[in-house]
Amino acid sequence: MGRILVGIGGGISAYKVCELVSRWVQAGHQVRVVLTPMAERFITPLTVSTLSRHPAYTDGDFWQATGRPLHIELGEWAEVILVAPLTADLLAKIAHGQADDLLTNTLLASTAPVLVAPAMNATMWQQLSVQSNYKMLLQWPRFHSVGTRSGLLACDAVGPGRMAEPEEIYPWVESLLITGGQRDLCQYKILVTAGGTREYLDPVRFLGNPATGAMGLALAQAANHRGAQVTLIHAPVSQRIPPLEAVVPVTSGQAMYNAVMAAFPAQDWCLMAAAVGDVQPGTYHPHKLRKRDLPDCLPLAPVPDILQALSNIKQPHQLLVGFAAQTGEIEPPAWEKLIAKKLDAIVANPVDQAQAGFGSSTNWGIWLDRQGQRLEFSLVPKLTLAHQILTATRSFYSSASSGTSAAGG
Known part of the structure; x- marks a missing residue:
C-alpha cells in the first residue's frame, strides 16, 4: 500500500476530497492531510483527521519546533501528493516556487509526483495569468493534472472550472503510486x-x-x-x-x-x-x-x-x-x-x-x-x-x- 499526502486548498470543492481520503484509508493506504489556512474555512482539521485516522496538519503545526522540520518529514514521507482543490492563488505560488505555508514548503521539499485538481470560477480559470501559470506547472515532470470539468459552478456560473469528481481523481493517484509518475508511453x-x-x-x-x-x-x-x-x-x-x-x-x-x-x-x-x-x-x-x-x-x-x-x-x-x-x-x-x-x-x-x-x-x-x-x-x-x-x-x-x-x- 502507498503513502499519500493530500494538500487541500481553499475552495468550496474541498468537501469532495473527504471522500477520497476515506476511500484510500479503507483500501489500506497511509494518508496524511495538510490544510492551507483558507482550506480551514471550508472543512475542519477534525473532519479529515477522523477520516485519515491521523492528525491533520495546519500552519499551526508548521511553525512549531518539534525536531526535524515538518515540511521535510512530510516531503520525504510522501510517495504521491494530491493538491485539491488547486485554487488560483495556490497555483500561482506553486508555479513560481513560492513557499509561505506548510503545503507549499512541503511541495518544494519533496520529489514525489504531484497530481493537481484545479477548481475555480470559469472567468478566473480562463484568465491569461492563470492559464500561463497552469502551463508552466505542467512543463515540470513531477506535475500531473486531472484537468477541470465544465458545468454549474458554486457561483451559479456555467463553464469550465469545476473540480474533477473523486471517481476520476482516485485512479489517477493509484496510477502514480504504481508508476512513480513516469510518462513512459508519451511517444505512443x-x-x-x-x-x-x-x-x-x-x-x-x-x-x-x-x-x-x-x-x-x-x-x-x-x-x-x-x-x-x-x-x-x-x-x-x-x-x-x-x-x-x-x-x-x-x-x-x-x-x-x-x-x-x-x-x-x-x-x-x-x-x-x-x-x-x-x-x-x-x-x-x-x-x-x-x-x-x-x-x-x-x-x-x-x-x-x-x-x-x-x-x-x-x-x-x-x-x-x-x-x-x-x-x-x-x-x-x-x-x-x-x-x-x-x-x-x-x-x-x-x-x-x-x-x-x-x-x-x-x-x-x-x-x-x-x-x-x-x-x-x-x-x-x-x-x-x-x-x-x-x-x-x-x-x-x-x-x-x-x-x-x-x-x-
Whole structure:
C-alpha cells in the first residue's frame, strides 16, 4: 500500500476530497492531510483527521519546533501528493516556487509526483495569468493534472472550472503510486477497445454478453496516465468514460469494425479488450416483434472478425494485442487464437472464476506473445493489471523493434 499526502486548498470543492481520503484509508493506504489556512474555512482539521485516522496538519503545526522540520518529514514521507482543490492563488505560488505555508514548503521539499485538481470560477480559470501559470506547472515532470470539468459552478456560473469528481481523481493517484509518475508511453498513440457489443434482433432484443468494459477502460486510463495519446472505441459500458484524446461510442460489432479500421492506421499499438460478438441475427426487424412472432429458430450471420482484419493490414511499426476471455483451461485456446489471428501478443483471462472476468473489480490473466514469452499476472485490481499489461507490451515492443519487426510475420 502507498503513502499519500493530500494538500487541500481553499475552495468550496474541498468537501469532495473527504471522500477520497476515506476511500484510500479503507483500501489500506497511509494518508496524511495538510490544510492551507483558507482550506480551514471550508472543512475542519477534525473532519479529515477522523477520516485519515491521523492528525491533520495546519500552519499551526508548521511553525512549531518539534525536531526535524515538518515540511521535510512530510516531503520525504510522501510517495504521491494530491493538491485539491488547486485554487488560483495556490497555483500561482506553486508555479513560481513560492513557499509561505506548510503545503507549499512541503511541495518544494519533496520529489514525489504531484497530481493537481484545479477548481475555480470559469472567468478566473480562463484568465491569461492563470492559464500561463497552469502551463508552466505542467512543463515540470513531477506535475500531473486531472484537468477541470465544465458545468454549474458554486457561483451559479456555467463553464469550465469545476473540480474533477473523486471517481476520476482516485485512479489517477493509484496510477502514480504504481508508476512513480513516469510518462513512459508519451511517444505512443494507443487504440483501446472496451465493452460488450450488442447485436439487435429488434429495437428491444439483442444478442450480447456480460462484459462491463472495466478492463478496457482501465487500460485506456492507465495508458493516458502514462502519457500516451489514447483513442478509446467502446461498446456499451457500465462505468464513467474517462476524458481522453478521442472517444468513439459504438454498439454493434459491425460499427466497432468500422470505427477500429478507420482509427487503426494512425496508431502504434492496438489493445483489443472489447468483447465483440461472433454472430448476429440474420435479419433485423425495425419494430418490436410480438411474442408470438418470435422465430422458433433464429438464423444467424457472422460478425466481421476485427482482429483478423487488423492483422492483415498491420504495418511493421504497429503492435496488435488481443484478449481471450475463457472458461476452463484458458491458455491452450489463447495460443491458438494468437497463431490463427497472427497477433503479436494475447492476454488470456478466466470468466468462470471468483473475482475475475466480467463485472469484477479485480482480474488475473496470462500474457503470451509470438516470441514465446509467458507472463502470469496474479489477481489484482483491474487498473493495476492494466499497468502490468502495458509494461509487458512496452517491453515486447522494445524487444521486437530492436530485433525483428514489431509487426511480426
